[in-house]
Amino acid sequence: MTATEDTRTGSESVDLFVSPLGRVEGDLDVRVTIEDGVVTSAWTEAAMFRGFEIILRGKDPQAGLIVTPRICGICGGSHLYKACYALDTAWRTHVPTNATLIRNIAQACETLQSIPRYFYALFAIDFVNKNYAKSALFDEAVRRFAPYVGTAYQKGVVLSGKPVEVYAIFGGQWPHSSFMVPGGVMCAPNLSDITRATAILHHWKDNWLEKEWLGCSIDRWLENKTWDDVLAWVDENESHYNSDCGFFIRYALDIGLDKYGAGCGNYLASGTYFEPSLYDHPTVAGRQSALIGRGAVYADGKYHEFDQARVSEDVTHAFYKGDRPLHPWEGQTDPIDPAVGRDQGKYTWAKAPRYDVPGLGRIPLEAGPLARRIAAAAPDPAPHMDSDPLFADIMARIGPSVFTRQLARMHEAPKYFKWCLDWLSRIDLHDSFYDKPIEHESGKGWGATEAARGALMDWIVLENGKIENYQVITPTAWNIGPRDSEGALGPIEQALIGTPIVDMHDPVELGHVARSFDSCLVCTVHAYDGKSGKELNKFVINGMV
Numbered sequence: 001m002t003a004t005e006d007t008r009t010g011s012e013s014v015d016l017f018v019s020p021l022g023r024v025e026g027d028l029d030v031r032v033t034i035e036d037g038v039v040t041s042a043w044t045e046a047a048m049f050r051g052f053e054i055i056l057r058g059k060d061p062q063a064g065l066i067v068t069p070r071i072c073g074i075c076g077g078s079h080l081y082k083a084c085y086a087l088d089t090a091w092r093t094h095v096p097t098n099a100t101l102i103r104n105i106a107q108a109c110e111t112l113q114s115i116p117r118y119f120y121a122l123f124a125i126d127f128v129n130k131n132y133a134k135s136a137l138f139d140e141a142v143r144r145f146a147p148y149v150g151t152a153y154q155k156g157v158v159l160s161g162k163p164v165e166v167y168a169i170f171g172g173q174w175p176h177s178s179f180m181v182p183g184g185v186m187c188a189p190n191l192s193d194i195t196r197a198t199a200i201l202h203h204w205k206d207n208w209l210e211k212e213w214l215g216c217s218i219d220r221w222l223e224n225k226t227w228d229d230v231l232a233w234v235d236e237n238e239s240h241y242n243s244d245c246g247f248f249i250r251y252a253l254d255i256g257l258d259k260y261g262a263g264c265g266n267y268l269a270s271g272t273y274f275e276p277s278l279y280d281h282p283t284v285a286g287r288q289s290a291l292i293g294r295g296a297v298y299a300d301g302k303y304h305e306f307d308q309a310r311v312s313e314d315v316t317h318a319f320y321k322g323d324r325p326l327h328p329w330e331g332q333t334d335p336i337d338p339a340v341g342r343d344q345g346k347y348t349w350a351k352a353p354r355y356d357v358p359g360l361g362r363i364p365l366e367a368g369p370l371a372r373r374i375a376a377a378a379p380d381p382a383p384h385m386d387s388d389p390l391f392a393d394i395m396a397r398i399g400p401s402v403f404t405r406q407l408a409r410m411h412e413a414p415k416y417f418k419w420c421l422d423w424l425s426r427i428d429l430h431d432s433f434y435d436k437p438i439e440h441e442s443g444k445g446w447g448a449t450e451a452a453r454g455a456l457m458d459w460i461v462l463e464n465g466k467i468e469n470y471q472v473i474t475p476t477a478w479n480i481g482p483r484d485s486e487g488a489l490g491p492i493e494q495a496l497i498g499t500p501i502v503d504m505h506d507p508v509e510l511g512h513v514a515r516s517f518d519s520c521l522v523c524t525v526h527a528y529d530g531k532s533g534k535e536l537n538k539f540v541i542n543g544m545v
Helices: 052-056 063-071 076-091 097-128 138-145 151-159 162-171 191-214 218-222 227-236 238-242 244-254 338-343 369-375 390-397 402-426 475-480 491-496 508-516
Strands: 003-005 012-014 027-035 038-046 267-269 272-274 291-293 296-299 302-304 311-314 352-357 361-363 443-451 454-463 466-473 522-529
Touching: 027 491, 027 508, 038 491, 052 063, 052 466, 063 076, 063 454, 063 466, 076 097, 076 443, 076 454, 097 138, 097 151, 097 162, 097 191, 097 272, 097 402, 097 443, 097 508, 138 151, 138 244, 151 191, 162 191, 191 218, 191 244, 191 402, 218 402, 227 238, 227 244, 227 390, 238 244, 244 402, 267 369, 267 454, 272 443, 296 352, 296 369, 311 466, 369 390, 369 402, 369 454, 390 402, 402 508, 454 475, 475 491, 491 508
Parallel strands: 027 522
Antiparallel strands: 003 012, 027 038, 267 296, 272 291, 296 302, 311 352, 352 361, 443 454, 454 466
8 A cells, every 4th residue: 555644744645446336236436535534525437338318219119118127127117117107198198096006016115125135235244344343333243244144134135035026926027027008007916916915025024124124013113203213212122222223223323324425415306106096197297296205305405396397417527419408308318439528528427417406506416215205304295195204303413424324215114015015905906907098109208216226217208109319317327427517516426525534445434425325336436645646556345246
């Protein structure tokens, strides 16, 4: 390892190369500048061009149902969900109640699968990093979370697969199902299917969610409405205290995960899941009022109703042609040679999604579970909407951080479980699941959902019975997007700034920040000396893909 020392102050600056930083898929370089042991600047560089928007040009309108689920092998069901609603709105379909319920169930079960799998296999294994050996809780963290052999790791990862068995009952397979179609779903479940799906979810709840994660009933956990409630819950009894959730809270606070990784502090949730009676004729304008999981923008301390018309993509620092932000219906995906782009100040294949917040202009917004939990605390919910004040209080008390972001994701497991049981109970096996639509040759559509990682959206333009334009904005794009024309950093770029690096030989803190967003990209990190600009060495952090 090479280091430079400022003889005037005695401070040291170090450059690192950390690979991989993420543990999912794709390729992402993160460059950071470190001064005196703290990250002072960051650049997120998506290194892979995929071009799904180009693939879909000129294709049959329903091609998105097949192509977009292949964007991701982890949340393909979420891609199908929003692609289907994009066509529903473009073709002005009628969607039967049963179809909406099954779409909701499938989407939620995919997320229920993701919650424990992500926590144990991607996030919590960093808890066994040697940098935390001084913690009094370290030995217990190793016993629980050591990859492959940890007692909690084994149960969490194995049982995480149960909810997508429910998806497969209705969708025929998981991942990469295409059973959701404009006008409904291509399945005809019977009573045995409903009974089996219900039993699978109860098995998952009984053996992991309540027994291992919470140490209590889901109803008891959902009684927590404030940060003080959560702290009191931990100490309420031995079962809570020693549950995986109780231990996670105690250990995360002990090692300081509540002290860094705040990010931009502004949030976007597109919302997801529909009350069937309010969205049987899907439209762009009618979507917001039909949502169960609420859509909202929270920026500069104020709530705003989410409006897709205020979304744009900036390519100032991305490897595409273009000189101004464009709404996705007018969006362009025209790649250029990265070597040429770097001469123009471009540094990534990711566009920079921005939202035009009234009074603030186009700004970056964080997407993800924390954004959803903040949206759930917005005032004046309709009776069918999720209303939950917990994370508004947590944000007011301890603020955003690696810890807050992670707790928000885990909090959704009991909520989505209860919703799924309700939706299963409402399926009418004697009613229809599909209403064949009129396939209009021209039109515009928009579909969105909340994948496990956050807001996921499709915009489609149809002309002469073909796809004229198709644009996808993923939650990873919202979070890892680069600087825009105003120089504003993307959410992860902002979250990395201020991160303390305790051990330059093993900067696990960078991994915590990046993985708290669960970006769908495997990350490498270059760290640069803020004084000399030199890259000094290369290291590996928990090199596990």
